């Protein structure tokens with residue numbers, strides 16, 4: 562390449578090569594058995610859709626969420642009878658319980674009489690700074706952390722007038738104002754959310770907030786609607802936030818049954834490389850060059866790897882166009898061609914196999930890889946700090 566090129570190749574060579582940005586440094590805040598922030602996992606949470614006062618129905622839904630892997634759960638508390646149910650619910654579940662309060666600060670004070678693990682307040686509708694201060698004082702006395710949940714749809718009128726509409730700076734100013742009040746009370750057990758149904762507004766709000774504060778954040782795209790579009794929309798907003806290293810707990814908001822929210826959240830964390838929980842399978846879409854029955858092989862691999870918590874990246878491509886390149890970059894990979902293939906482990910060719918042997922052979926290589934990683938002490942299972950920096954996504 563000549564030195565007179567109009568493109569900055571020298572600058573490119575000096576550019577950072579790892580695509581992974583470090584996590585935004587946040588302070589740690591304990592929420593029951595979970596610690597938010599710092600290097601702790603990005604916890605997955607959801608919210609019940611039952612009447613909270615219906616303890617049986619609420620506990621049953623929380624149990625279903627727990628079964629799906631949900632790590633914290635929020636229940637709404639619009640009435641006194643809902644607040645009165647909190648102790649009974651808390652006793653019967655195994656994950657931290659969050660009470661969700663809108664409009665009535667007295668509900669917040671009432672909820673705080675129960676052994677909840679966190680309280681969520683919407684500062685824009687709680688009734689002003691003095692009422693917020695009263696809730697903060699009681700939360701502090703009870704040792705209960707709080708989420709200050711700013712929402713574009715219920716921003717204070719004063720800020721709407723100042724900024725014209727619920728834009729990122731308006732949302733961040735709202736959060737910072739309430740943080741200052743809480744800090745003046747000596748209360749720092751705070752998590753912040755800046756949700757919008759508009760992904761771009763949410764992304765920029767979280768980015769802006771991260772410039773000014775080190776409180777952990779709860780991330781989400783609010784009112785995302787009905788799946789499957791809601792999952793895509795959530796991913797569109799949450800991925801840039803996560804890839805910027807922001808976010809300490811996540812909720813994917815889906816219309817209807819909350820249980821699918823859990824798998825969607827874990828998928829987004831996996832795809833962004835922020836919390837890898839299962840093997841990552843790389844497969845091409847197939848085309849006229851396809852040289853093996855890729856769909857069958859991937860289906861079989863998925864079935865036989867189901868439930869495995871292993872941070873292994875497996876690449877299976879349908880022909881020689883990208884097969885060898887992807888296989889070399891994955892932990893285990895196969896480059897297929899005409900009913901047979903070459904298997905790579907850690908970038909090196911380890912064996913040649915026929916198509917009929919591919920799945921068994923790949924799984925054997927996964928076992929070898931796992932053994933090697935364990936011997937070297939480099940295997941990082943779920944919830945441990947990621948050590949890989951070269952590849953953007955490796956499933957755990």
Ligand code: SF4
Pocket residue numbers: 845846847848849850851852878879880881882883884
């Ligand atoms: S890897 Fe081969 S078969 Fe798969 S999409 Fe690409 S060219 Fe087609």
